[in-house]
Amino acid sequence: MGLLTFLRYFWNDFRKQKKRATLTVAAIVWGTMSILLLLAFGEGLKRQLDRNQRGLGENIMIVWGGQTSMPYEGLPRGRRIRFMEEDVDVIQKSIPQIENIGAEYSRWGVDVVRGSKVLSEHVCGEYPTYEQMRAHYPMQGGRYINWTDMEEKRRVIFLGYEMKQKLFGDEDATGQTVHVSGIPFTVIGVGQDKQQMGMYGGPDVSKGSMPATTFKSLFGHKYLSNLVIQPRSTNLNEVVERRLNEVLGARLKFHPDDEQALSIWDTIEGRKAMQNMMLGMQIFMGIIGAMTLLIAGVGVANIMYVVIKERTKEIGIKMALGGKPRIVQWQFLLEAMIICFSGGVIGIFISQLICDLMSLIPREEGSSMTWLGNPTISLPIGMITIAILAIIAVIAGYFPSRRAAMLNPAETLRYE
């Protein structure tokens, strides 16, 4: 039998049960939307988390000095470990697995004055590597601290976005002067407004940064507040950690196995853990969505059984006229697949529409909407959904249609 002819007759039979088909299609639409939207919200959440994590900086380790807990070379336990700028150079030279290193001094309650505005703020002295490592990216028209600033101990300052807003409002700050502890500083740039999930010493948007060298001579700090280290690759973090203990241990005299001499925040590990958690969550949501779709699929199968029951006579007539089991089976299989397919297409379309609409809703940074408001249907999500749909369509169609094909023709004709 020609395919076209088959389809034409198929369509003739299918057309007349629009109402029932519509309901079944609606169930599939709903199932498709559940799985897609659950996955899309999960994806949006994951991307938002990722973005916020990048606010702190990607793949970095933050190192603070701690207190020794083991005696070492005749020295008692309980000594404080602190770093100086020279240590930074030594670390860089002795640990080739490190890509970038930076450090900062830190001070709270520093007077920052512009005209009549007097603030008491958090100010840091930082290395130029912070721009990339700690995501201190300047807004258009400005820049972050560079090595010349460091060498010449320039009186320049890079303002966090909110500090700039407090001092200058919506005015452009770059090139203007502020007084820090009574000394005039030139604003060289303003940081981009950013979401920042991990933080220490407050959010970056509300601090001011000057070259570490300038900071040291201005405030006379001897010790750095912490180091920031970026390994050459994300799987070198453990090696770097051990080498840090060895190198700094030899230099600052603590036992390399002393776990409390250094306090290290490994954001790489944290990030991996977070990614695993998100993956777990997405799988969980995917399963819930798939269940909903599966239930819709059961609905389709159920309806197909009813349809076949109702059309027993028609099946009998076709068989009496020489319709082969295969043709009867294909008719109902195709019917189930068309229902699932159209439901799937509509479901995907509506889900995409919802995602698009959600992205139009204006939202404030940090509100709950920032977490919920970015559902994203990625390519893998779409493919997973379509694969599940296809499997469900075939299963929902196969068993009922097989039952139809195996009916005894004489029995079917007796059926009223």
Add this chain to the structure above:
Amino acid sequence: MSSNGSIIKLDHVHKVYDTGKIKVEALRGVDLDVRQGEFLTLVGPSGSGKSTLMNILGCLDSPTEGTYYFRGEQVQGLSLNRLAEIRNRRVGFVFQNFNLLPFSTALENVELPMVFGGVPTRERRKRGEEVLERVGLGDRMDHKPTELSGGQMQRVAIARALVNHPDLILADEPTGNLDTASGQEIVNLFEELWKAGHTIMIITHDPNLPMRTERTLHMRDGSLHNGNGEGQ
């Protein structure tokens, strides 16, 4: 008429319906020979097994016991596909309640056996129209069954049964749902077809019909009585 080859041969055919609780023996050892070109009526009280016999003859159902040869080919053990092919090419069914597809036109209904038989669209249409003309429905081709009278519906069913040039036409009470006049027309139509060379078996309750056929088979309690040979 044209040839005297055997088309149907039944050898001690039994049919038992097993409904779980009770077993109904609808056919109890039926022997039957039908040659090509015969015109037969099958009569008998309700429940005697006439439809059961016809279903077996038309390969819609299979005997529980005994053998059935259709054109010399033993039917038991044939695949579902082969049985479908026999029904499609060799047998034409006419039912009491017409059994037309309600949402398809007369022409579409008549084309259906040719669809299953793989006849190309153009030829299908041509043959469909010819056969509808032949049963006198040239002007009703695009009507749906609901738009036709009972007699007209039965003509469509007969056209559908004829369209693949079957070796055997089986009609189960074809006039049962019709008034006398239209019933008469249908019987006339069968007679015409027989004269044109078709082998026809009609199940009927109409006491007058057997007089017009060559041979009458009497069925009672699942057995045929004085069927073979009578009327020849």
